[in-house]
Amino acid sequence: MTKRGFSIAVLLAILLLGVLAFFQPRQVTLAQGGTPTDDEVNRIARQLYCPVCENTPLDVCPTEACRQWRELIRQMLAEGKSEAEIKQYFVEYYGARVLSEPPRQGFNWIVYVLPPLMILAGVVLLFRTLRSWVKPAAVDEQEVEQLSADPLVRKLEEDLRRREK
Amino acid sequence: MTEHPASASRPGVPLWAQIMIWSGLLGLLIMIGIGLARAQQGTIQRGDRVPGNLTLSLYQGYEYNGQSQVRFDALRGKVVLVNFWASWCKPCEQEAAELQQAWESYQSSGQVVFLGVDYVDTEPEARIYLKKFNITFPNGPDLGTRLAQRFRIKGVPETYILDRNGVVQYVKVGPFQSAQEIQMIIDQILLRP
Incomplete structure (x- = not known):
């Protein structure tokens, strides 16, 4: 394999690993009864954003409204609702903007497709440069x-050589 | 003069890549422009028509004529007061009792409908709030913040009063000070054909 072929193969392997890691399904852990702990609540809360504050994840949001939402998550976990069901409830009530990761559908695909494409274009440009x-x-x-063979060029080269001496 | 042979073989950015990069940048600029234009639009204004296909789901116990949801086009012919509120909103509490008082004065006439739109709230807290202020007019959650987006609200409380044709006639940002203030505005709108 040539040096260039090896570089391309390595590059493709890295990209493939990145894509596989990106689309790997998340491990879902459910509350096993009893009162869900703060950690269990926050694991879901950090995947949601406060619907009324600017860019504040629910797990660290200090407002009264966020406290209510965290309690709602706790209540739903105690009822045996799964992480997906809780997130779906939040989307239904407050819109998809509460999700830290926008759902992979429609216009949202730009968020997932554009950055890797731009990185890929950057890598290609860098490689070429x-x-x-x-x-x-x-x-x-x-x-x-x-x-x-041109006599004029030969004369010019001779003149240059003479000057260098 | 002879061109250096190296310059001909030097790789440049291919045309397709240039087109893609410039198209991407142009698309990004358009999106930013649309976003900024939307942000500067503000709430809907007097004279704007509210789309008839808008629907509000209602909490159990706060239905409209026994129905669990209400479409705005079903309310044509009536003056409609749309109040956006939330249980976590302290200024909303200032006007809650006033809204209920105003509602009680129109309830029997059948010419006016009050709709409470609970903005990004939890149902248990919303119910506590509604009970606390003895609110009886139809109320429901703004599912997916669809109504808030259509009215382009900037916060809560905000109130919109629509005439019989579904056209916005009054916009109140912030709480009403008294039931009389609400009644005065509605009475003026009721006088119009």
């Missing part, structure tokens, strides 16, 4: 020979 720096452009030997 670096290659042009490291490897000098090939010299057309036939053209060099033709130029050397």
